[in-house]
Amino acid sequence: MAQPVLVKNLAIGEGQPKIAVPLTAPTLSGLEEALDQLAECPCDLVEWRADCYGPIREPGSWKAPLALFRERIPHLPLLFTIRTAAEGGNLAISTEAYVQLLEEAMDSGAMDLADVELSRGSQVMERLVDRAHRKGIKVVGSCHDFQKTPSREALVRTLCAMQDLGCDLAKYAVMPQTEQDVLTLLAATLEMKEEHPRTPVITMSMGAMGAVTRIGGGRFGSAVTFATAGPASAPGQLPADLLAQVLPRV
Numbered sequence: 001m002a003q004p005v006l007v008k009n010l011a012i013g014e015g016q017p018k019i020a021v022p023l024t025a026p027t028l029s030g031l032e033e034a035l036d037q038l039a040e041c042p043c044d045l046v047e048w049r050a051d052c053y054g055p056i057r058e059p060g061s062w063k064a065p066l067a068l069f070r071e072r073i074p075h076l077p078l079l080f081t082i083r084t085a086a087e088g089g090n091l092a093i094s095t096e097a098y099v100q101l102l103e104e105a106m107d108s109g110a111m112d113l114a115d116v117e118l119s120r121g122s123q124v125m126e127r128l129v130d131r132a133h134r135k136g137i138k139v140v141g142s143c144h145d146f147q148k149t150p151s152r153e154a155l156v157r158t159l160c161a162m163q164d165l166g167c168d169l170a171k172y173a174v175m176p177q178t179e180q181d182v183l184t185l186l187a188a189t190l191e192m193k194e195e196h197p198r199t200p201v202i203t204m205s206m207g208a209m210g211a212v213t214r215i216g217g218g219r220f221g222s223a224v225t226f227a228t229a230g231p232a233s234a235p236g237q238l239p240a241d242l243l244a245q246v247l248p249r250v
């Protein structure tokens with residue numbers, strides 16, 4: 001079994017999959033309201049989708065939201081994510097600007113985990129992993145395919161590549177076109193758990209067809225499931241309160 005990743009008091013990769021709630025509000029006041037809603041929902045960690053934040057292109061604009069999270073949810077691990085347009089997110093950004101933004105935010109130390117997209121290249125990943133680790137921040141390597149589901153072999157290869165590059169967790173979100181694709185994602189997840197347990201992985205098959213993976217993925221080895229307490233950040237996410245009631249024990 002992969003060693004769990006310890007963040008605050010949370011052991012990611014041990015026991016039940018952890019529920020991550022993404023915050024996607026475009027304004028600071030919107031984020032404050034989202035935090036109010038969060039108070040009533042079962043949530044193990046919070047993802048700030050900083051690419052959804054209106055002012056994110058302005059230098060240092062991330063400081064106010066990070067300070068807000070520090071103040072309001074100091075007990076919850078925070079995952080900082082810039083989901084670029086190339087990976088289905090809201091920010092079209094050069095690799096240079098992506099690295100600069102992540103490095104500046106990491107240097108503030110005001111996050112527990114940082115999402116780094118593999119598609120920006122191995123060198124970028126290694127550089128950002130090093131920068132994050134020097135600040136005690138864990139890295140979630142990530143990869144997204146909003147069109148299709150790669151083969152099981154390709155999924156495993158990519159997840160292993162993220163492990164090789166030093167990521168603490170390796171994440172892959174894919175879109176199924178058929179039910180068989182959902183099984184492919186689960187088979188790759190199980191293969192990672194059984195044959196490549198160097199780090200925990202996070203996987204999901206998106207959309208309504210893949211929603212089953214957000215409930216049952218933990219059995220196959222997925223360590224985190226993303227769920228809503230407000231707007232969804234990807235298709236197929238289920239409400240966190242519902243999910244918490246039905247998540248099977250692993």
Ligand SMILES: O=C1C[C@@](O)(C(=O)O)C[C@@H](O)[C@@H]1O
Pocket residue numbers: 022047049081083115142171173204206226233234235237
């Ligand atoms: O990478 C992921 C997974 C995700 O795309 C999902 O399908 O739940 C949601 C994103 O917010 C997160 O960064």
